Amino acid sequence: MRPRIGYKKLAAVGVAAAVGVASTIALTSGSASASSVFGRSGYAFATDVQAGVVGSGPTTVAQFSCTTNTNASDRNDTATANVNNHAIAQTVTTDTKSFNDARGNGVTSNATAADIRLGNLLHLVGAKTTTTSVYKNGQLSYSGNTTFAAVRIGGVNVPSLLKPSPNFKVAVPGLGYIVLNRVGGVKTGSGIYSYSQAVVLHATVKNRYIPEGVDVAVLKTRAEITKPATAMVIGDAYVSTAHVDKLVKSGKTAYQATCQGTEGKTVRNATAEVVIPKVAYVGAAFTTKNGYMGAEKSAVNFTSHVAGVRVGKLQIGAIESSASAWKTKNGKVGLNHTSSIASIRVGNKTYPVQTGPNATLDIPGIAKLTFNQVVRQSRYVSVNALVIDVYSLNTKVVLGHSAAGVIG
Incomplete structure (x- = not known):
């Protein structure tokens, strides 16, 4: 049976996101004291199909739990990430790490792919995306960015897109359009999370790779840090x-x-x-x-x-x-x-x-x-x-x- 992608129109490939909690957790802060703690978490996986109808959930999963550990990390690799039976991303690496150093208290997540390809419609070489969320000196902040070694659309090199500006939209004949370097951050009353996606593929016309009307996020990272809290x-x-x-x-x-x-x-x-x-x-x-x-x-x-x-x-x-x-x-x-x-x-x-x-x-x-x-x-x-x-x-x-x- 082929994986099926349904009407809610979202697929994700090569995901490294910092919102995860493992199914079993060792709670290292057992004291009932009011000392402050920071919350950090991260997970990474090679492929994920999230839609009304899906073939499977995340695969090749790596993650660390929501933790106070300042040295938590995990990493995973996969040779090929597939969507709809087509190899979209090759040689995917994802990792997520927590830290407490001169940068402050935070989490950083990275995802890379040697090759992202949709036949002769789109070819992205050496893709890397990263995002970081930090709490320092009483302030929350984030950063995110994506770079490429080469970008080809319809077989034509486009060197101006090697370091795209945030949320840069580009038409791709035969597919629809793509958004490069999709980045953002959200502050809440308790902390901040940030995200970065190397490329989001929007299939607005019929093609052989992605069902029409479906969106595919390739190399997606997310990082989260809480403010200090008593619990x-x-x-x-x-x-x-x-x-x-x-x-x-x-x-x-x-x-x-x-x-x-x-x-x-x-x-x-x-x-x-x-x-x-x-x-x-x-x-x-x-x-x-x-x-x-x-x-x-x-x-x-x-x-x-x-x-x-x-x-x-x-x-x-x-x-x-x-x-x-x-x-x-x-x-x-x-x-x-x-x-x-x-x-x-x-x-x-x-x-x-x-x-x-x-x-x-x-x-x-x-x-x-x-x-x-x-x-x-x-x-x-x-x-x-x-x-x-x-x-x-x-x-x-x-x-x-x-x-x-x-x-x-």
Whole structure:
């Protein structure tokens, strides 16, 4: 089955973004004191298709958790990044790092590709994009930039585009248009995040590489740093992920995370469906996050929802999970989590849904199911509503993940 890209029209390739939280987190700031902490995070992956209908989530994932660690880093490489069965980017490298030095407290993320090509329509050589977010001397700031070694449009060299100005739009006959060096930053009450994208491809006409009406971001970086706070809220949520042995078959779909909350607003990330070729079909799904950091109390809540799932012969009804965490100024910490599964069926046979933490169900010859898989620490809780180990495929599918915690 070919990956499909649907009506919401967004695909990303070679992504390094600094908003991620790992599914398990070691909380290194266990003290209940009011000492200030900075929140940093980052992740990187080679390909990601984010749309109404997607072939898979992020692949070749590298990330470090939302952390107070000043030396956190991760890196990953991939030979080729594909979209719609076409090799778009070659020799992709992504990395993200935190720092505390003369520059201040911050995070920097980089992504490079030796070659970005759409047949004879567009050829970008030696692409590099980077972004940095910094807190220094009480001020938040960011920077971002993209450069190229060579730019060819329709086979014609365009040397004036080697160092494009921010958000530079260029027409590409046979495709539509591209935006080079897309950069920006957003300050919130709790910190700042910045982003930079080497090139965004806008397919406004029919072509052989990208479905008409779809946008593709190639080499996308993001960096995030919080202001100093007495407590930092963290967490993440995603609908599904699948691994074959140690390889990522499908990354975290409808993924959301935070290192500073949402200023009390609920943020929703939805997808119409997810097709994981030869593994699973995940129906309409969404995640939510809501969190804030305040003088009296800091709190965060994540949820994950999916209408239904098919994994091989297994048919599973609606799946939901949630995780929340809070801390008050006097040091009190609270954690909560929930998960639920509507039904489990193989053919005409229905199986009972287990309710206890980490309860299991073995369906001979089909799969082992683990329900309500919980990881709990003093200031962090993570729940996977359902984990399926598919015997015939040697595949693990995680469904309905939510996690929340506080640091400080």
